[in-house]
Amino acid sequence: MTGGASRLVAAAVVVVAGFAASQVARAESSMSYLTTFGPAGDPATRLGWGLGLISIAVTVIVTALLLAGLLRRRQRADPKALAVASDTGGMAWIYVGTGITTVILLACAVWTIRTISAIAMPVGTDLSLEVSAAQWWWRVRYDNADPSQVFDTANEIHIPVGRPVRVELESLDVIHSFWIPKLGGKMDVIPGRTNVTWLEADAPGVYRGQCGEYCGAQHAHMALSVVADPPATYAAWVADQLAQAPRPASSDVAAGLATFSRHCAACHAIRGTDAGGILGPDLTHLMSRSTLAAGTLPNTPANLLAWLADSQAIKPGCRMPRLALSARELQSVARYLQTLQ
Numbered sequence: 625m626t627g628g629a630s631r632l633v634a635a636a637v638v639v640v641a642g643f644a645a646s647q648v649a650r651a652e653s654s655m656s657y658l659t660t661f662g663p664a665g666d667p668a669t670r671l672g673w674g675l676g677l678i679s680i681a682v683t684v685i686v687t688a689l690l691l692a693g694l695l696r697r698r699q700r701a702d703p704k705a706l707a708v709a710s711d712t713g714g715m716a717w718i719y720v721g722t723g724i725t726t727v728i729l730l731a732c733a734v735w736t737i738r739t740i741s742a743i744a745m746p747v748g749t750d751l752s753l754e755v756s757a758a759q760w761w762w763r764v765r766y767d768n769a770d771p772s773q774v775f776d777t778a779n780e781i782h783i784p785v786g787r788p789v790r791v792e793l794e795s796l797d798v799i800h801s802f803w804i805p806k807l808g809g810k811m812d813v814i815p816g817r818t819n820v821t822w823l824e825a826d827a828p829g830v831y832r833g834q835c836g837e838y839c840g841a842q843h844a845h846m847a848l849s850v851v852a853d854p855p856a857t858y859a860a861w862v863a864d865q866l867a868q869a870p871r872p873a874s875s876d877v878a879a880g881l882a883t884f885s886r887h888c889a890a891c892h893a894i895r896g897t898d899a900g901g902i903l904g905p906d907l908t909h910l911m912s913r914s915t916l917a918a919g920t921l922p923n924t925p926a927n928l929l930a931w932l933a934d935s936q937a938i939k940p941g942c943r944m945p946r947l948a949l950s951a952r953e954l955q956s957v958a959r960y961l962q963t964l965q
Contacts, residue, residue: 661807751789779915786824
């Protein structure tokens with residue numbers, strides 16, 4: 625095999641290896657943006673793949689022409705020969721190449737403009753959320769013209785499959801970025817400003833999200849998830865979320881509520897109780913969520929107790945202070961919180 629052919633084979637191997645690696649990444653990563661699942665993200669994904677493939681094709685063609693030129697037997701640099709080459713069509717290659725490039729760039733520009741139009745806010749979006757970002761968690765409010773139908777949750781967004789959802793974004797402290805890779809692109813969340821984006825999933829599932837802008841020490845632990853439910857399941861979830869917290873069914877659980885009210889109610893709200901804090905997440909249906917501390921821990925009784933005992937050891941710098949509670953009080957509060965389904 626000649627040196628030129630070896631180089632071409634090596635280049636082909638690199639391209640194929642890169643493509644294979646991208647397929648592995650797509651299959652394994654929950655934050656991969658190489659495949660999307662809804663009209664808010666699909667057009668941009670197709671555009672990204674298309675522009676990427678066009679770029680690869682251009683690179684391969686240019687590289688092949690360059691190698692062909694380098695491998696040709698060199699001729700003497702005779703000015704007369706160069707002039708003859710120019711007069712007999714050498715410049716035609718430049719004209720053809722420039723023409724093809726112009727057509728491709730115009731086509732890409734039109735495709736990009738059409739994509740931007742396709743992912744703009746859809747008309748007639750009747751479901752609206754307010755998402756507030758804070759160090760380092762997400763408050764989610766489900767709006768409704770009827771105040772009795774408004775409720776808050778945290779770090780977990782439920783949406784109905786096949787229905788566009790308007791999302792208004794605000795920051796409570798520093799710049800964050802709202803990013804659900806499999807459902808759409810990033811949108812900055814800026815203090816003092818309301819930015820608007822939208823979500824729509826065409827298949828049920830859980831789609832992981834992440835703050836995409838460095839926002840402090842626990843930026844990596846500021847995750848969220850979007851759960852796309854079939855319409856009937858979503859309606860049942862909303863009904864459950866609108867319900868107030870159940871009353872304690874035993875004296876031990878009642879003691880846990882009393883301890884919670886003394887030590888935690890200034891920051892957290894639980895509907896149906898005296899707890900009405902707004903500095904931390906609403907905990908009315910805490911145990912219906914899949915994670916604790918914005919995706920840091922799975923929501924299990926053991927992890928809940930560990931979080932109550934020393935949140936700073938798990939998520940240093942978070943706004944939740946260490947609670948000066950005895951082991952018995954911690955167990956009591958944890959048992960009460962586990963009733964908040």
